[in-house]
Amino acid sequence: MNHDAYPDNYIRGILNSVKSIAMVGASPVNVRPSYFAFKYLMQRGYDMIPVNPGHVGKELLGKPFVASLSDIGRPVDMIDIFRNSSHIMPVVEEALTLNPLPKVIWMQLGARDDAAAAKAESVGIKVVMNRCPKIEYGRLSSEISWMGVNSRTLSSKRAPAPTQGMRLSLNRMSVGGGNTAASDRAAKNKTEQS
Numbered sequence: 001m002n003h004d005a006y007p008d009n010y011i012r013g014i015l016n017s018v019k020s021i022a023m024v025g026a027s028p029v030n031v032r033p034s035y036f037a038f039k040y041l042m043q044r045g046y047d048m049i050p051v052n053p054g055h056v057g058k059e060l061l062g063k064p065f066v067a068s069l070s071d072i073g074r075p076v077d078m079i080d081i082f083r084n085s086s087h088i089m090p091v092v093e094e095a096l097t098l099n100p101l102p103k104v105i106w107m108q109l110g111a112r113d114d115a116a117a118a119k120a121e122s123v124g125i126k127v128v129m130n131r132c133p134k135i136e137y138g139r140l141s142s143e144i145s146w147m148g149v150n151s152r153t154l155s156s157k158r159a160p161a162p163t164q165g166m167r168l169s170l171n172r173m174s175v176g177g178g179n180t181a182a183s184d185r186a187a188k189n190k191t192e193q194s
Contacts, residue, residue, distance in 0.1 A: 025082030026050035
């Protein structure tokens with residue numbers, strides 16, 4: 001898989017097939033990006049599981065925090081990693097001990113670890129790096145266009161406003177492909193400065 005550019009069908013297939021998402025690095029602080037992504041995905045009908053050892057005993061939008069992936073105690077379709085790149089390999093290694101294995105490892109914007117990706121892919125797990133499922137869902141469903149953002153998707157009909165737990169169709173035709181050059185440049189510049 002070329003992790004520099006993902007075809008829309010690859011992202012669409014993931015977002016349409018997963019049902020449960022464990023978010024590693026989720027925060028109960030309502031101004032943190034992980035909080036927004038968690039809330040958004042939960043409102044779209046995904047079964048969200050917050051993973052953060054620093055918040056065990058607390059809840060995030062009614063979902064209890066667990067300390068680690070192994071504490072979840074049930075199958076998880078996708079691991080969404082909200083940690084910086086230096087913390088990805090241990091999360092992937094823990095994910096590889098789960099039975100059954102997750103279908104997807106997703107690394108948030110700015111997070112990339114090619115060695116961890118290769119390790120996950122070697123056992124058949126799909127990997128996405130340096131992307132946000134919230135943004136990709138909004139882009140592919142054309143929901144993001146309600147805010148005046150060009151989603152590069154075409155349809156003669158506007159997507160319906162979602163209600164609690166409603167999944168929007170991600171099957172709108174994309175014009176320019178799944179490249180998000182701005183986020184790719186930002187990640188590259190961040191890596192070069194390190």
